Amino acid sequence: MAKIKIIEIFDSIEGEGSLVGYPVSFIRLEGCNLRCSWCDTKYSYDTENYKLMDINEILKVIKFFKNKKVCLTGGEPLYNEGFDLLFKTLLEEGYFVIIETNGTLFRNIISVLYKRYNKNIHIVCSPKPFNNFYINDKLLPYIKELKFVVDNLLKIEDILKFKDIHLNDIPIILQPEDNKKEMFKKSRDLQKKLLEKNIEVRIIPQYHKIFEVK
Numbered sequence: 001m002a003k004i005k006i007i008e009i010f011d012s013i014e015g016e017g018s019l020v021g022y023p024v025s026f027i028r029l030e031g032c033n034l035r036c037s038w039c040d041t042k043y044s045y046d047t048e049n050y051k052l053m054d055i056n057e058i059l060k061v062i063k064f065f066k067n068k069k070v071c072l073t074g075g076e077p078l079y080n081e082g083f084d085l086l087f088k089t090l091l092e093e094g095y096f097v098i099i100e101t102n103g104t105l106f107r108n109i110i111s112v113l114y115k116r117y118n119k120n121i122h123i124v125c126s127p128k129p130f131n132n133f134y135i136n137d138k139l140l141p142y143i144k145e146l147k148f149v150v151d152n153l154l155k156i157e158d159i160l161k162f163k164d165i166h167l168n169d170i171p172i173i174l175q176p177e178d179n180k181k182e183m184f185k186k187s188r189d190l191q192k193k194l195l196e197k198n199i200e201v202r203i204i205p206q207y208h209k210i211f212e213v214k
């Protein structure tokens with residue numbers, strides 16, 4: 001049976017974005033195609049420190065946790081060769097599947113399964129400044145939430161470039177980098193300026209860092 005490179009599987013709460021506070025099982029897949037300077041999960045790539053697990057072993061852990069929602073994260077989950085099997089199996093098992101992606105990649109399995117499982121698929125895209133906030137065209141129609149980390153680099157134009165595509169249909173989240181106060185102030189300023197352009201966004205900190213949970 002095929003083995004999937006897994007960094008860790010753990011039981012926690014959603015700490016970011018519009019689903020914050022829900023109980024969620026996290027599966028952190030190995031590998032990423034980017035190397036962002038402020039990445040807080042550098043241990044998920046350039047490492048031999050992963051477990052090789054087959055789908056039954058993974059499911060056993062997920063079922064033990066009892067959570068209805070499972071988050072596929074990384075690294076970049078769409079970069080991992082085991083993604084298709086994992087995604088399909090979790091949906092078939094009835095889980096609500098959250099995908100945390102940097103938005104640069106696409107896998108056909110998403111379009112194949114979307115019609116049947118649309119309500120149980122929640123793709124959160126967090127485009128990165130290090131590649132000019134690029135989002136893969138094929139992924140765009142499936143994104144259910146756009147999340148911007150507010151750091152020194154983020155400019156209002158980086159958000160507005162998605163204006164004609166999506167911004168009024170899905171939640172837009174501003175996440176102050178590492179819950180820094182000065183980044184909250186910058187987020188608030190961006191929020192007001194976006195509202196002047198009739199775009200309403202939410203500012204949500206990283207909840208798990210406030211309460212120091214994994």
Ligand code: SF4
Pocket residue numbers: 032033034035036038039040041042074075076102128
């Ligand atoms: S895309 Fe995400 S996981 Fe990959 S380097 Fe950037 S922040 Fe880290």
